[in-house]
Amino acid sequence: MKTRIVIILLLANALGGNAQPNADEILDRVDKNMSSENRIFESSMTIHGRRSSRTMTMRTYSVGDKQSFTEYLTPPREQGTKMLKLENQLWIYSPSTDRTIQISGHMLRQSVMGSDLSYEDMMEDRKLKDIYSAKVIGEETIDGRKAYVIELTAKVEDVAYHSRKMWIDTEKNIPLKEDLFAKSGQLLKRTTMSEVEKIEGRWFPTKIVFKDMLKQGDGTEYKITSIKFNQNIPEHIFSKASLRK
Amino acid sequence: MIKFLIKGLLRDKSRSRVPIIVVSIGVMLTVLMNAYIRGFMGDTIEVNAKFTNGHLKVMTRAYAENANQIPNDLALVDVDQLVSDLRNQIPGVSWAPRIQFGGLVDIPDENGETKSQGPAIGMGVDLLSIDSKEIERLNLERSIVRGNLIKNRGEAMLSEEFSVKLGVGPGDEITLIGSTMHGSMSMDNFILVGTVNFGAEAIDKGAILLDIEDARRALDMYDSSSEILGFFNDGFYNNDLAVRIAKDFNEAQDPNDEFAPIIKSLSQQGAMGQYVALTSVWSVYISLVFIIAMSLVLWNAGLLGGLRRYGEVGIRIAMGEEKGHVYRSMIYESIFIGIAGSIVGTAFGLFFAWLIQKYGIDITGMMQGSSMMLPTHIRARIAPSDFYIGLFPGLISTVLGTMLAGIGIYKRQTAKLFKELEA
Numbered sequence: 001m002k003t004r005i006v007i008i009l010l011l012a013n014a015l016g017g018n019a020q021p022n023a024d025e026i027l028d029r030v031d032k033n034m035s036s037e038n039r040i041f042e043s044s045m046t047i048h049g050r051r052s053s054r055t056m057t058m059r060t061y062s063v064g065d066k067q068s069f070t071e072y073l074t075p076p077r078e079q080g081t082k083m084l085k086l087e088n089q090l091w092i093y094s095p096s097t098d099r100t101i102q103i104s105g106h107m108l109r110q111s112v113m114g115s116d117l118s119y120e121d122m123m124e125d126r127k128l129k130d131i132y133s134a135k136v137i138g139e140e141t142i143d144g145r146k147a148y149v150i151e152l153t154a155k156v157e158d159v160a161y162h163s164r165k166m167w168i169d170t171e172k173n174i175p176l177k178e179d180l181f182a183k184s185g186q187l188l189k190r191t192t193m194s195e196v197e198k199i200e201g202r203w204f205p206t207k208i209v210f211k212d213m214l215k216q217g218d219g220t221e222y223k224i225t226s227i228k229f230n231q232n233i234p235e236h237i238f239s240k241a242s243l244r245k
Numbered sequence: 246m247i248k249f250l251i252k253g254l255l256r257d258k259s260r261s262r263v264p265i266i267v268v269s270i271g272v273m274l275t276v277l278m279n280a281y282i283r284g285f286m287g288d289t290i291e292v293n294a295k296f297t298n299g300h301l302k303v304m305t306r307a308y309a310e311n312a313n314q315i316p317n318d319l320a321l322v323d324v325d326q327l328v329s330d331l332r333n334q335i336p337g338v339s340w341a342p343r344i345q346f347g348g349l350v351d352i353p354d355e356n357g358e359t360k361s362q363g364p365a366i367g368m369g370v371d372l373l374s375i376d377s378k379e380i381e382r383l384n385l386e387r388s389i390v391r392g393n394l395i396k397n398r399g400e401a402m403l404s405e406e407f408s409v410k411l412g413v414g415p416g417d418e419i420t421l422i423g424s425t426m427h428g429s430m431s432m433d434n435f436i437l438v439g440t441v442n443f444g445a446e447a448i449d450k451g452a453i454l455l456d457i458e459d460a461r462r463a464l465d466m467y468d469s470s471s472e473i474l475g476f477f478n479d480g481f482y483n484n485d486l487a488v489r490i491a492k493d494f495n496e497a498q499d500p501n502d503e504f505a506p507i508i509k510s511l512s513q514q515g516a517m518g519q520y521v522a523l524t525s526v527w528s529v530y531i532s533l534v535f536i537i538a539m540s541l542v543l544w545n546a547g548l549l550g551g552l553r554r555y556g557e558v559g560i561r562i563a564m565g566e567e568k569g570h571v572y573r574s575m576i577y578e579s580i581f582i583g584i585a586g587s588i589v590g591t592a593f594g595l596f597f598a599w600l601i602q603k604y605g606i607d608i609t610g611m612m613q614g615s616s617m618m619l620p621t622h623i624r625a626r627i628a629p630s631d632f633y634i635g636l637f638p639g640l641i642s643t644v645l646g647t648m649l650a651g652i653g654i655y656k657r658q659t660a661k662l663f664k665e666l667e668a
Contacts, residue, residue, distance in 0.1 A: 047427070049318060050307070051504065054427060077465060078429065094432035099357055099420050101432065107349070107422075114318075114428020 023134030023150045026168055031127070033173040033202050038063040041227035042073075047115050048218035056113060057225075065126075067238045078113065082243045090119055093243035100243050115220040116189065116212035120160045131156045132164065142167050142176045143194065161188060172196060172203035187213050200229050261582060268586025268643050269593065271538045272635035276594025277625070279634055281601060282531050284626035286524045290482050290511065292445060293520075295382050297345075298511045299474025300482045301338065301490060303331065307503040308471070313515070315345045317426050317464060317471055321506060324470045335490055337478050341379055342470035344369030344460040348423030350403070350453055352411050361411045365403075365453045367423065369460025369470075373398070382476070385441060385454075391415055392439030395456055401435035404452040408440045415439055421453060425465035433463040444622075475508070484512050484521055572651045579647035580640065587639030594635060601625040 021029075039062055046055040056078050062068035068085045072078040080095035090103045103110075108120040128134070132152035140149050147167040154162050162183040167176045174196060180189040189212055193205035204227065211219035236242055294300055304312060308319040321327060321342075328340050346367040354360040371377040372385075372395045380386060385394055390405040392415030401419060403411070413419060417437050425431045435455070443449055461467055477483060487510035498505040512521040554575070561571050605622030 049427065051318070077425075092430065092432075097420055097432045097434045099351070099353060099432055099434070101351060101359065101420075101422060110424065110430065111428050113430065114425065 020136060020139075020148070023136050023152075024129055026136065026148055026150060026173075027129055027134060029173040030168060030175060034204065035064070036202075036229040038231060038233050039227060039229050040231050040233065041224050043222060043224045045113070045115060046221040046223075047113070048221070049114070050216050053218075054114075061233050061237050063233065063238065069237050069242065072113075084238065084240065084243055085122065086238060088123060090123060091240060091243060098244070100240060111212075116210040116215060116217075117220060118160075121189075124160060128152060128164075131159055139170070140167060145172075145176060146170045147176050169196075169203075174203050174205055176205075189213060195223075199227060202229075261585075264579075264582045264643065265586045265589065268583060268639050269590035271642065272587050272590025272639040273594040273597070274534075274538050275638060276591055276631050276635045277597050278531055278534060280594075280598035280625040280627050280631050281623075282527065283628060284602065284624045286527065287481075287626060288624060289520065290517075290524070293517055294474075294476070294482060294511055295384075296443070296445065296448065298514050298517055299341070299472075300477050300487055300511055301475030302509050302511075302514060303327070303340075303473040303475065303506050304471070304509070305504045306498075306507050309507055309509060312472075315347055315471060317344070317346060317424070317466065318428060319504070320344075320426060320466060320469045320471050321473065322469045322504075324468050324473065327506060328473060331473065331475070335475070335494070338475040338490075339378060339478060341371060341377075341382070341474045341476070342457060343472055343474055344457060344464065344466060344469075345471045346423055346460065346464060348421055348453075350407070350411060350451075351420040351422055352413050353418065353420060361413075363407065363411055363451055365407065365421075365451045366448060367421070367453045367455065367460070369455045369457040369464075372454075372456045373458070378476075383443075388441040388443055390440045390442050392437070395438055395454070398456060398459055399435060400438045400456070401459075402439045402441055402454040403437060404449045405440040405442045406449045407451045407453075408437070410451075413437055419453075421455075421463060423464055426469060427465060429465070431463055431465065433459075435459070473506075482511055482521075484510065487511060488513070568655055572655070575647050575651050576644060579643045583640035583643035584636075586643065587636040590639055591632065591635040595627060595631060598625040598627050598631065602627055 040060070042057065042059050044055055044057045046053055054075070056075060057073045058070050059073060060068060060070045066087055070083045072081040082093040084091045090108070091100050092103055093100045103119050108123060109118055111117065112119055112122060131154060133155050134150050134152045136148055137151045138149045140147055147169055150166045150168060152164040152166065161180040163181045165179040165181070167178070168174070169176055174193065176193055178191040179187055180191075182188050189210065191211075192209045193207070195207040196203055196205050204224075206224045208222045209219050210222065303321065305319050305321055308316055308321075311319075324342050328342060331338070331340050346369070348365055348367055349362055350365045351359055352361045370379045370383065372379060380394065395402060401421070403413070403419070408414065415438055419435055419437050421433050421435060423431045441454070443452065455463070457470070461469065477486070491508040491510045491513065494508045498507060512518045558571055562568060601623075602625045605624040607622055
């Protein structure tokens with residue numbers, strides 16, 4: 001009788017473990033679903049300010065999280081502006097001045113084109129698992145989708161956000177919402193993903209709304225209008241010389 | 246009789262020298278203090294008005310709430326129309342749109358890479374319009390250290406200290422990295438044509454000056470400006486008038502529109518309010534000093550007149566001179582002393598005030614780290630009133646002193662005079 005109870009308890013524990021994977025496993029699944037060798041995508045960014053909204057479009061080439069090259073296509077004032085990110089360095093090229101400036105230091109905290117995103121947000125390319133301790137704190141339903149709620153707390157010092165809270169679709173393995181907090185516990189930014197589509201066999205959110213909670217306005221709406229994975233991107237794209245071309 | 250009295254005064258030094266010296270010192274202090282305080286207080290208010298605050302400042306309601314952050318996304322729009330409306334609504338005030346901005350000034354090397362870089366406080370000012378008074382207002386022509394003023398679009402000036410730090414001079418190309426009204430990063434090249442020394446440490450550390458149209462192009466602020474500064478046409482800040490104009494204008498605006506223009510007087514802007522209040526308190530202190538100094542003069546004059554001439558007055562009455570005549574002659578004498586003392590005191594006061602006005606007192610060491618714009622040198626400012634302000638207290642004090650001391654003449658009895666004189 002005693003042996004039978006132990007076996008039942010072990011089985012229940014094992015079954016329970018399968019029902020809710022641990023946080024690291026969930027993050028691995030997200031990585032597996034969303035990451036690719038490289039990608040080329042066109043997107044639009046609509047910034048809803050206190051006074052008005054404006055939209056810009058751009059084309060981006062990226063390899064993993066370490067290299068990316070973005071060219072702004074519209075509006076005319078931004079057309080031809082290019083950004084190059086190589087590892088932890090970021091350059092911006094302005095065609096009107098024909099100057100390439102490296103963004104560093106306090107400039108990284110500036111807003112990207114007036115959006116709710118900072119250059120610092122763009123620069124973070126380390127895996128979440130490497131810089132945060134993650135734990136599952138529950139399950140919630142977001143827009144009718146069941147999601148794991150994961151709490152991440154920084155385990156290194158040089159991070160822009162001390163803690164994060166992520167809601168991850170249990171089935172499609174994509175983040176649906178993310179809150180970013182300062183060390184004081186103040187909510188700094190909120191990201192909401194929607195319009196999830198299956199592209200080349202993987203689920204991908206094509207609309208992301210970024211909201212800087214310290215700024216007034218309705219946030220920045222980022223839409224991916226076309227995306228291609230694992231393309232043949234020439235190596236010279238990711239060089240400073242390509243900025244002036 | 247007047248000739249006789251003057252002759253008497255000149256011959257009897259004890260009746261003229263000391264009273265004139267006392268009156269002169271009092272008058273000199275009054276004139277000097279008056280010019281010195283006017284210079285110091287006025288300079289600080291006017292330096293801040295011309296560079297930052299204006300006598301009046303028009304901003305949007307939302308901008309005004311965070312004005313110290315220079316939130317150009319909340320700047321005024323349709324500025325040409327607004328300036329025209331302000332001219333019609335508020336006569337007697339000159340209006341000057343300005344753009345304040347922060348940014349980085351980046352100096353390229355021969356390959357276009359960054360050679361040096363530094364944070365800058367930027368100002369877009371109307372420098373190229375024919376009817377603009379901004380060059381005069383900011384004293385730019387006299388502030389030039391190297392090069393010349395902006396004469397064409399696409400040109401910029403830097404503060405001398407900043408240009409030396411960056412290693413650039415007139416003729417070099419500089420890049421301004423800023424943020425547009427919509428928050429995008431902006432980059433624009435300018436030709437550095439001159440360097441200036443504003444004489445205000447807060448600005449001289451790192452300033453870039455552009456024509457307002459160039460600033461508008463660079464920051465995507467067409468027909469916009471951070472603020473519109475208003476300056477009273479007589480050139481002097483009048484706090485009561487400024488506050489009244491601001492109140493009347495603001496009451497006419499929609500309280501629910503965060504982008505409606507509102508006016509703030511200089512005294513309603515940050516630390517300047519405390520400073521303006523302080524100025525009026527200081528004026529009371531100055532009056533107190535003046536009153537104390539003059540009280541001393543009165544006391545001295547009265548005492549000297551009473552004690553030193555007691556015997557003389559007694560003899561004159563004993564000899565049959567009328568009391569009223571003695572009293573009147575003493576008052577006439579005091580008028581001469583008052584006038585002479587006032588002239589001498591005013592001359593010395595003006596001389597010392599002129600020295601401070603010309604050479605100033607260097608207070609640079611006391612201002613390090615100051616965020617408020619203060620002049621680096623305290624200078625007196627001589628005004629027409631300084632030529633006559635000393636005459637009134639100098640004259641009145643002496644005459645009053647004599648009148649007080651002379652009252653005793655009427656209390657003396659002829660019967661007792663000889664006894665007193667024998668003693």
